[in-house]
Amino acid sequence: MTDQLKNSYDVVIVGGGAAGLNGALMLGRSRRSVVVIDSGRPRNAPAEGVHGLLALDGIAPSELLERGRAEVRGYGGEIVGGEVVAVRGGDGEFTVALTDGRVTRARRMLIATGLFDEIPDIPGLRERWGKDVIHCPYCHGWEVRDRAIGVLGSGPMSVHQALLFRQLSPDVVYFTHVAPPTPEQAAQLAARDIRVMPGEVASVRIVDDRLAGVRLTDGTFVAREAMAVASRMVARADFLASIGLKPVPHPSGMGEHIPTDPTGRTEVPGIWVAGNVTDLSAQVGAAAAAGAAAGAQINFDLVTEEIQQAVSARR
Structure with missing residues (x-):
């Protein structure tokens, strides 16, 4: 990354993950001046590997x-370290302000800042997040296959x-905690031989830098080798409040996102979003x-x- 930021670009991209970098790649290949401003805090940093990505x-x-940054630079794109604090303007003239006082301008913007995971405040969960405390069966499930989950x-x-995790292991326990199953769900769990443990979880036990099990508030201990937690996912988009663009509840109930039309365009003309900031x-x-796209x-x-400008000028 670099700290050098020009006065203006065709497109400023906020967020340097997969969505932001691939957007920059397409724009660079289209001979657009483009910069990716990245805070350096990727959501998947704790993970050992990216899975489900062909080749x-x-x-x-x-x-x-x-690799992505190198490809973007190869087409003239720039990668700048920094955090955006506010966006102002519109109608093809946006001002982008960073926390350290730097400012640049953009004709268009792509927001690809991703999301952050809100997980229950249970001792041990955050410490093992992305390791043996996981959330996605497609991202991490193979790695915990056949274990006690x-x-x-x-x-x-x-x-x-x-x-979904039952597809990967015959030994799955559902801890009701604050989300007991409905009668229909209980029947589904029973049909798949998923044991249900009632009561709230007090903590997870860690031994030798590995998850060892779960302790309930009544003292019951259940040995487990991996723990799946459905986080509440919230778009990283506070800096867009300055132009009236705020996260709203996702229809699935999984958290908050920035809604778009099918092309990624938001309700603010000139601003697109892509990746987890809209698709949780x-x-x-x-x-x-x-x-x-x-x-x-x-x-x-x-x-x-x-x-349109060229036609008007020719006339």
Whole structure:
């Protein structure tokens, strides 16, 4: 990364994960001046590898980002370290302010800042997050296959999560915690031989830097080798409040996102979003694809504007 930030760009991209970098790649290949401003706090940093990504399955998140940055730079794109604190303006003239006082301008913007995971305040969970405390059966499930898996009842998707993890292990326990199953869900869990443990979870036990099990508030201890937790996912988008763009509840109940039309365009003209900031459940491949699609749409929007200007000038 660099600290050098020019006065203006065709497109400023906020967020340097898969969505932001792939958007920058498309724009750079379209000969647009583009900068990616990245805070350096990727959501998947605790994970050992990225999974479900064709031809790159298991690649370390840091290596994937380094490769992506190199490709973006190869087409003239810039990668700048920093955190955006506010966006102002509109109508093709946005001012982007960083926390350290730097300022730049953009004709269009792509927001790809991702999300943050709110997980229950249970001792031990955050410490093992991304290791043996996990959330996604497609991202981490193979790595815990055939192990003793616990699923924490923490939200509306928890039972669904337990049923998915049962595909990967015959030993799954559902801890009701704050999300006891409905009668219909209880029947589904029983049919799949998923044991249900009532009561709230007090803590998870860690031994030799590994998850050892779960302790309930009544003192009951259940040995587990992995724990699945459905986090509440919230878009990282506070800095957009300055232009009236705020996260809203996601229809699934999983958290809050920035809604868009099918092209990634938001209700604020000139601003697109891509990746987990709008699609809370998107894996790396889907986020990258959304970034590429948004980059193409932004370029087309700029081309349309430039054609109109050229026609007017010719007249």
